[in-house]
Amino acid sequence: MRSAARNRELVALIPVALLLSAGFAAVFAEENARLGNLSLIYGAYFLAVCLATHVYLRLRLPNADPYLFPLVALLTAFGLVMVYRIDADLARDQANWFVLGLLLFALTIHFLREYDVLERYRYTIAAAGILLLLAPRLPGIGQQVNGAYLGVKIGPLAFQPAEFAKICIVVFLASYLREHREVLIVGARRVLGVTLPPLKHLGPLLVVWGASMFMLVFIRDLGSSLMFFAAFLALLYVATGRFSFVVIGIGMFLVGAWFFAETVPHVHDRIAIWLDPYQDPANTGYQILNSIFAQADGGLFGQGFGQALITIPGTDDALLPAAQTDTIYSLIVNEVGLFGGCAVVLIYLLIAARGFKIALLADDGFSKLLATGLTAVFAIQAFVIIGGVTRVIPLTGVTLPFISYGGSSIVANCVLLALLLLISDRARREAAASGRGSLAMGTA
Amino acid sequence: MNRQIVQLFGLIVVLFGVLVAFTSYWSVFEAEALKGKQANKRPLLEQQQIERGRILAADGTVLARSVPKGRGDALRYVRRYPQGALYGHPIGYSFVREGDSEFEKFHNGELVGEGSEFGSILDELQGKTQEGNDIVTNIDPEAQAAALVGLEAAGFGAVVGIEPSSGRVRVLASNPPYDPNRVPEELTELNENELEAPLLDRATQGRYPPGSTFKVVAAAAGLDSGAIDLETTIDAPGTIDVQGQPVSNGGGVSYGPIGLDTALTNSVNTWFAQLGEQIGADTLFEYMDAFGFGSTPAIDLPDEQVYVSGVFDENELLGRGDPVDVARIAFGQERLLVTPLQMAEVTAAIANGGSLMRPQIWSRVVDPDGRVTEKLDPTRYSQPIDEQTAAELTAAMEGVVEEGTGTPAAIPGVAVAGKTGTAETPFNESCGGGSEENQAWFVGFAPADDPEIAIAATVECTTAFGSEIAAPIFRAVAEAILEGE
Numbered sequence: 001m002r003s004a005a006r007n008r009e010l011v012a013l014i015p016v017a018l019l020l021s022a023g024f025a026a027v028f029a030e031e032n033a034r035l036g037n038l039s040l041i042y043g044a045y046f047l048a049v050c051l052a053t054h055v056y057l058r059l060r061l062p063n064a065d066p067y068l069f070p071l072v073a074l075l076t077a078f079g080l081v082m083v084y085r086i087d088a089d090l091a092r093d094q095a096n097w098f099v100l101g102l103l104l105f106a107l108t109i110h111f112l113r114e115y116d117v118l119e120r121y122r123y124t125i126a127a128a129g130i131l132l133l134l135a136p137r138l139p140g141i142g143q144q145v146n147g148a149y150l151g152v153k154i155g156p157l158a159f160q161p162a163e164f165a166k167i168c169i170v171v172f173l174a175s176y177l178r179e180h181r182e183v184l185i186v187g188a189r190r191v192l193g194v195t196l197p198p199l200k201h202l203g204p205l206l207v208v209w210g211a212s213m214f215m216l217v218f219i220r221d222l223g224s225s226l227m228f229f230a231a232f233l234a235l236l237y238v239a240t241g242r243f244s245f246v247v248i249g250i251g252m253f254l255v256g257a258w259f260f261a262e263t264v265p266h267v268h269d270r271i272a273i274w275l276d277p278y279q280d281p282a283n284t285g286y287q288i289l290n291s292i293f294a295q296a297d298g299g300l301f302g303q304g305f306g307q308a309l310i311t312i313p314g315t316d317d318a319l320l321p322a323a324q325t326d327t328i329y330s331l332i333v334n335e336v337g338l339f340g341g342c343a344v345v346l347i348y349l350l351i352a353a354r355g356f357k358i359a360l361l362a363d364d365g366f367s368k369l370l371a372t373g374l375t376a377v378f379a380i381q382a383f384v385i386i387g388g389v390t391r392v393i394p395l396t397g398v399t400l401p402f403i404s405y406g407g408s409s410i411v412a413n414c415v416l417l418a419l420l421l422l423i424s425d426r427a428r429r430e431a432a433a434s435g436r437g438s439l440a441m442g443t444a
Numbered sequence: 445m446n447r448q449i450v451q452l453f454g455l456i457v458v459l460f461g462v463l464v465a466f467t468s469y470w471s472v473f474e475a476e477a478l479k480g481k482q483a484n485k486r487p488l489l490e491q492q493q494i495e496r497g498r499i500l501a502a503d504g505t506v507l508a509r510s511v512p513k514g515r516g517d518a519l520r521y522v523r524r525y526p527q528g529a530l531y532g533h534p535i536g537y538s539f540v541r542e543g544d545s546e547f548e549k550f551h552n553g554e555l556v557g558e559g560s561e562f563g564s565i566l567d568e569l570q571g572k573t574q575e576g577n578d579i580v581t582n583i584d585p586e587a588q589a590a591a592l593v594g595l596e597a598a599g600f601g602a603v604v605g606i607e608p609s610s611g612r613v614r615v616l617a618s619n620p621p622y623d624p625n626r627v628p629e630e631l632t633e634l635n636e637n638e639l640e641a642p643l644l645d646r647a648t649q650g651r652y653p654p655g656s657t658f659k660v661v662a663a664a665a666g667l668d669s670g671a672i673d674l675e676t677t678i679d680a681p682g683t684i685d686v687q688g689q690p691v692s693n694g695g696g697v698s699y700g701p702i703g704l705d706t707a708l709t710n711s712v713n714t715w716f717a718q719l720g721e722q723i724g725a726d727t728l729f730e731y732m733d734a735f736g737f738g739s740t741p742a743i744d745l746p747d748e749q750v751y752v753s754g755v756f757d758e759n760e761l762l763g764r765g766d767p768v769d770v771a772r773i774a775f776g777q778e779r780l781l782v783t784p785l786q787m788a789e790v791t792a793a794i795a796n797g798g799s800l801m802r803p804q805i806w807s808r809v810v811d812p813d814g815r816v817t818e819k820l821d822p823t824r825y826s827q828p829i830d831e832q833t834a835a836e837l838t839a840a841m842e843g844v845v846e847e848g849t850g851t852p853a854a855i856p857g858v859a860v861a862g863k864t865g866t867a868e869t870p871f872n873e874s875c876g877g878g879s880e881e882n883q884a885w886f887v888g889f890a891p892a893d894d895p896e897i898a899i900a901a902t903v904e905c906t907t908a909f910g911s912e913i914a915a916p917i918f919r920a921v922a923e924a925i926l927e928g929e
Contacts, residue, residue, distance in 0.1 A: 234455075238448040281483035293486045295470040296478035309489055313520045319486065338471045342464055349460050356453045360446050368445055372452065379456045383463065390466040 005066040005428070006058045012070035013054060016077050017047050023081035026305035046080060046095060053102050057421070060109055063432065064425040065358060071351050072402055072417055076410075078344065079403035082331060085306050086324045090405050097407040101414030108418035115422050119366055122175040129168030130211065132161035137218050162224040163399070163412035166377050167419070169228060170235070173208070174369035177239035181365070184240050197245060208232045209249070213256045220266045223384050223396025229253050231377040238372050274394035287321045291330040291389045294320050295341075302337030324405040326397055330389045344403070345386065352379040355420055361427040371423045374416050488540045492520045497555045497576035499535055499547065501585045502614070502807065507531045508538075508548065508624075510576070523548075529621040530592060531583070533645040534613075534745060534805060537624035542631045546645065547805055549746045551579055554809050554818070577817065578810040582612035587924040591901075594917035595619035601884075601903035601914075602646035604788035605921055608895045610822040611792070611801030613743065615899070615921055616785075618646040639874075648743065648750045651781040652902060655865030655910065656711045656849075657885045658776035660837060661790055662719055663704055665731035667836055668798075668829040671723050674836055677701040680715040686771045691717045708840045709848030711864065713775045720774025728773060729764045734828035735790050736800065738763060742825055743785065743803045753786035755779050776865060788900035791887045793826075794841070795861070795895035798834035800825045842892050853888055853915040855923055861895075862888025862918065864910035875905030882906055886914035890922045897925040 020043050050073050057064060076098055084091035112118070118125065135152045136142040142152060152161050177184075187198030197205065212229040215221050233249045236242075261267045269284065277285035277292075297303065308331055310323045323331050333341040355375025362368045381401055388395035399409040470478065479487045499508040508531075510521035523538050525531065536546025544552060552558075557576045584605075591603035596619055605615030622634055622642035634643050644650065666672045682698040683690050693699070693713050699706065707715035720728065732738065737754045738761060740747055755762040756779050762768055772778040785803065793800035802825045809818040829837075841861035844850040849864040865885030875881040884906050889898035901917040 234452050238445050238452055241445070241448050278483065285483075289481075289483055290486070292470050293478055293481070293484045295467065296475040296484075297486055297490070298471045299475060300472060309486065309493075312485075312489060313493060313514070313518055315518075319489065333467060333471050338468055341467045341471070345460050345463050345467075349457065352453065352456050356449050359449050365445070368449070372445075372449055376452065376456075379460075383456075383459050386463045387459075387466075390463060390470060392462055392466050 005063060006054070008066035009057065009070055010054060012067055013050055013073060016050065016070055016073045019074065020046060020077040020081065023077070023305060026081075046077065046098075049099055049102060053105070056106055056109075061421050061425040063428040064421040065354050065428070068351065068354050068417060068420060068424070071347055071354070072413075075344075075347055075351075075402035078332075079328070079400075079405075081305065082328055082335075082403065083324050083405045085335075086310060086331075086405075090324055093407070094405055094410070097410045098414075100407070101411040104411055105414040105418040108415050109422060112419070112422060115370075115419065116366065118171050118370075119175045119178075122172050125168045126172035129165045129172065132165040132168065133211070133215060133219065135161045160399075160406065160408040162219075162221060163408040164415075166224075166228065166231070166381075167374070167412060167416055169208075169211075170231060170373035170377050171370065173232060173235050174366055174373050177235055178365040178369055181239040184245075185242065188240075188242065196248070197240075197242075205232075205236070209252055209256070212253065213260065216257065216260050216267060217264055220264065221396070222267055222270055222394060223388065223398035226393070226396070227377065227380050227384050227398060230380045231373060234376040234380075235369060235373045239369060270394045270396065274391065277391070287327065288389070288391060288395050290320050291327045291395070292391060294327070294330040295333040295390070298333040298335065298337045298341075300337050300339060302333065302335045302340055305335055308334040322397075325399055326385065326395065326404075327389050328400055328404050329386050332403075345382075348379060348382040348401075351375075355379075358420055358424040358427060361431055362423055363427060363430055367423045367427065371420060374420055378413070378416060485540070488543075491552075491556050492522075492540050494556050494574050495521050495576055496523065496538065497557070497578040497810075497812075499551075499555070500578060500580045501531075501583045501588075502581060503585060504580075505585050507535050507581070507583070523624075525624045527585075528625060529623040530585075530589060532622045532624050532642075533618040533647060534583075534616040535624065537627045539628050542627050545643075546745055546749055547581070550744050551806060554579055557812075575812040577812070580807045580810065581805050582607070582614055582807045582820075583616070583805065584614045584925060584928060586928050587615045587897075587921050588617055590920045590924040591615050591617035591917065592619060592621060594901075594920050595903070598884075598903045598908075598913050598917060599906050600640070600646065601901070602650055602784040603899065603901045603917060603921055604647045604784045605897050605899045605925065606788050606792040606801075606803050608792040608795035608889060608898045609801070610820075611803045611825075612807065612820070612822070613803050613805045614897060614925060616645075616647045616805065618644070618650070645745075645749055646784065646902075646904075648741070648745060648783055648785045650902070650904070651751055651753065651756075651783055652883045652885075652904060653776065653867035653869065654780055654782045654787060655776045655867030655883060655885055656713075657787055657863050657865035657887045657900075657910075658780060658782070659708060659711065659716050659774070660794065660841065660863050660887070661732060661735060662716055662723070662728065662774040663708060663840065664735075664794065664829050664833060664837055665723050665728050666719050667704070668731065668833040669723060669727050671727070672704065672719065674704060677703050678707070678715050678718050680707065680712045680718075682714070684714045684717060686717055686721075687769055691771065691775075704836075705840050705843050708863070709843040711844075711849050716775035717771035720771040723770070723774070725768055725770040725773075726764050728770055731828055733763075734800075734826050735793060736786060736825065737782075741783075741785050741789060741803060744805050750785070751783055753782040756781050776867065784900045784902050787885070787887050787902075788898060789825075791889055791900060792898035793828055794834050794837050795889035795898045796834075797831040798829040799827050838892055841888065845888065849909075849911045850886065850888065850915055852911050853886055853918050853922075855890060855919055855926070858890050858922075858926060859892035860888055860890045860919075860922070861892040862886060862915070864915060866909045866911075869905070872905065878905075878907075880907045882909065884908055884910040884912070884914045886910050886918045888918055888922075890926065897922055 083094050184197050212225045215225040233246050237246045261271050273284050277288045310320050312319050359368050359371035385398045385400045387393040399406050401413045496510045534546050536548040538544040538548040554577050557574050595601050603617045620640050620642045679701045680699040682696040683692040769778050802823050807820050808816050811817045838861050845853050845860045845862045850862045853862050867883040869881050869883050870879045884903045887900045889895040899918050901914045903913050
C-alpha cells in the first residue's frame with residue numbers, strides 16, 4: 001500500500017518530465033539565438049526539485065493521494081514554459097518561488113501532521129485572514145494595481161495577501177461549520193415557505209457575507225470577492241445540505257454586488273466592460289478584447305510554443321496585457337490552441353476530482369469540510385480567471401493557480417496542496433486499516 | 445455530507461464545461477469573425493512579421509515587394525511599390541494600419557503563404573517559418589503604361605484589356621491614379637478627395653452610361669435569338685417616336701431601309717431602337733445576363749471593389765419583368781450603367797467566338813523555393829452567343845473601324861473590330877455641371893481574325909466624342925500589346 005501509492009506518483013511524474021522537456025525544447029528551438037542553453041538547465045533543475053519532493057512524500061506521507069502532486073507539477077511545468085517564453089528572468093523567479101513554495105509545503109507537512117490543532121486556533125486564524133485582506137488598504141504598505149488594492153509591500157517583500165487569506169478563511173469556515181452544522185440544520189425555521197438558518201447562528205455567516213462585500217468596496221477586488229463567497233456557499237451547502245441557504249446567499253451577494261456596482265465606479269466599470277467591450281476597444285476594452293482575439297488566433301491546435309505576439313513588434317506596447325498573469329490562459333490557447341486550453345481545464349478538473357475524493361474518504365467532519373473547502377476555493381479560483389479571460393464573467397485580477405507568474409500564488413497554493421495531502425494520508429491510512437472494502441475504495 | 449460533495453463536484457464539472465464551451469466559441473467557431481474585427485490588429489501584426497511575397501508583372505517587373513525593418517523581435521516587413529502610381533490600380537496596397545485593397549487584398553492568402561492548419565503544424569515541427577509566395581500577374585507593363593499615358597492626356601477614365609481566349613487581364617488602368625507608397629501618410633486625404641476619387645478603381649467601380657457601345661449587345665441578342673439575320677433590313681428614318689418621346693440619329697440623318705452592317709457602321713439610333721422593340725425586354729435581359737450584366741464580374745478582386753453593371757432605378761438593379769424602355773436600352777440609353785470591365789468582357793466574348801472567359805489578373809503562384817505551386821487554368825464563364833453570331837458581329841465591327849465612326853482606332857496592317865460610344869452626360873455634377881459633357885467610349889479587339897486583345901476604353905467628362913478621344917487610347921494600348929507579342 002505504502003509503496004504502491006508512491007510508485008504511482010513516481011510513474012505519473014514521467015509525463016511531467018516529458019512535457020517539460022518538450023516545452024522547453026520547443027521554446028529553445030524557437031528562440032535559441034536570444035536565450036542560449038539555459039533552458040535545459042532550468043528543466044533539469046525543476047525535475048530534480050520534483051524528485052526531491054517525491055522522496056520527501058515517500059518518507060512522510062506514504063499513503064497520500066498519488067496523483068495530486070504530479071498534476072500540480074504538470075501545471076507548474078506548463079506555467080514555467082509559458083512564463084519562460086515571455087521572459088526568461090521571470091521564469092527563473094517563478095522557479096525559485098516554486099522551490100520556496102515546496103519548502104513551505106514540507107514545513108506544513110512537518111508541523112501540521114496533526115492538523116486538527118487548526119480547529120483550536122480558528123478565531124485567531126479568522127482574524128489573521130481578515131487582517132491579511134485589510135492589509136492592502138493599510139497606509140504605508142498597501143499598493144493599488146489597476147484600481148484594485150491587491151498588493152502589500154513591506155520593505156523588499158511584496159505579496160498578494162488574498163492568496164494566503166483564502167486558506168485562513170477556509171480553515172475557519174470548515175471548523176466553524178463542523179461545530180455548528182447540526183444546529184444550522186435542526187434550528188432552521190420555515191418562514192413564508194423559505195427555510196432560514198437560526199438567527200443566533202447566522203451572525204458569523206453574515207460576517208462572511210459582509211467580508212465579501214467589504215472586499216468588493218474597499219479592496220475593489222471583484223475576483224477574490226466572488227471566489228471567497230462561492231467557496232463559502234459551497235461549504236455551507238456541503239455542511240448543511242440546505243439548498244435554500246445557497247439560494248439566499250446568492251441572492252444576498254447579487255443584491256450587494258448590484259448595489260456596489262451602481263455606487264463604486266471601479267466595480268461598475270468592470271461590469272460595463274464585460275457587457276460591452278467594444279465600447280472603447282482601445283482603452284477600457286483593450287485587455288478583454290485582445291484576450292479573446294489572442295484565442296481566436298489559436299484555433300484548434302494553436303500557433304506553437306513561442307509563436308504568439310505579446311507586444312506590438314518594434315514597440316514595448318502590450319498586445320496581450322498582463323500575459324504572464326491575468327491573461328496567461330489566452331496565451332496558452334493562442335500557442336497550443338483549443339486542445340491546449342482544454343488540457344489545462346482538464347488538469348484543474350482532475351485536481352478537483354482528487355480533492356473531492358479526499359473529502360469523501362475522510363472520516364471526521366472537519367477533515368471532510370477542510371478538504372472540500374480547499375478544493376472548492378482552488379477550483380473556483382481557476383474558474384474565475386479562466387472565465388474572466390473568456391468573457392464568461394467580468395475579468396478580474398486573480399491568478400491562474402500554479403500557472404500564472406507570481407510568488408504569493410505559488411507559495412499559498414503549495415500550502416493548500418500540503419493540507420490536502422495531509423488529510424489524504426490520514427484518510428487513506430484509516431481506510432486501509434478498517435478493512436478490504438474501504439481499501440479498494442481508497443485506492444480506486 | 446458525501447452526497448453534497450458529489451453534487452458540488454457535479455457543479456464544478458458544469459462550470460468547467462462552460463469554460464471549454466466559451467474557449468471553443470472564441471478560438472474556433474467565432475474565430476474568423478473576430479479576426480475581421482476592426483479593433484483586432486493581431487492578424488495584420490502577425491502578417492507583418494511574414495515576408496509577404498512579391499507581385500510581378502507578366503514580364504517579371506516587380507510591382508510590389510516587402511522590405512525588412514528592425515531586427516529580432518522588432519523585425520517586421522513593410523510594403524514597397526517600385527512602380528509607384530502606375531499599378532496603384534489594380535494592385536492596391538497592404539499596410540498594418542491602413543488595411544489592404546484590390547489585388548493585395550484578394551490574394552492575401554497566397555501572398556502571406558497561408559496553408560492548411562495541419563500543413564502549418566508540419567512546418568512548425570520542421571522549424572520552418574511561414575513565408576509568402578510570389579504571384580506573377582498577366583499585366584503587360586508596356587500596355588499598362590500606354591493606357592495610363594493615354595488617359596492622363598484625355599481625362600479621368602479607365603482602360604481594361606483582356607486576352608479573349610484565356611480571360612487574362614493584360615491592362616487595368618484607372619485615371620486619376622494614386623501612388624500606393626504614399627497611402628500610410630495620405631490615406632485620409634486620398635479618401636476625402638471626392639472630386640478626383642483617386643482610390644476609386646474606375647475600371648471596376650466606375651459605372652457609366654455605355655452609349656452606343658451597347659449596340660453590340662443588342663446586335664448580338666438580335667442575331668443570336670433569330671430576331672434578325674444579316675439580310676434583315678429595318679427602315680431607319682432620321683427621327684422616330686418611342687413612348688411619346690423622339691429618338692433621333694446623329695445629325696438627324698435618315699438612312700432608309702438598311703441592314704445590321706450599315707446600322708452598326710453608322711451607329712444608327714432609330715434602327716437599334718426598333719431592333720430593341722423586336723427583340724423584347726425579356727430576351728435582351730437574357731442575353732445581358734449571359735454576358736455578365738446583373739452579377740459581379742468573376743475577376744480576382746475583392747467583391748466590394750467590383751461593381752455590377754445593368755439597368756438601375758436609383759440604386760436598385762432592374763431585371764426581367766421590370767418596366768423598362770427596351771428601345772432606348774438597345775442603343776445604350778435608359779438607365780443603363782456599365783463598368784469598363786463589363787464592356788471589356790462583352791468585347792472579349794465576341795472576339796472569342798462567343799465564349800466569355802473568366803477575367804483573371806493572376807497568372808501563377810511561385811513559392812519561396814521558386815516552384816510554381818498554382819497556375820491559372822482559364823475557365824469559361826458563359827457562352828452568351830454562338831460562334832456564327834460572333835463571326836457576323838466581328839465582320840460588322842470591322843466595318844465600324846474601316847469606314848464608320850471608329851476609323852481613328854485603325855492600326856495599319858492589322859484588322860481591327862470595334863465600336864465607338866458617346867453618351868451625353870450634361871449637367872453632371874461630378875464633371876463640374878457643364879452642358880456639353882460626354883462619356884466617351886471605344887470597345888474593340890485586334891487582330892479581328894485572330895484576336896490577341898479585347899479592350900474597353902472610356903473617358904468621363906469630356907466634350908469630345910468616343911471616336912476622337914477613346915479610340916486613340918484603344919489604338920495605343922492595342923499596338924503596345926501587338927508589338928510585344
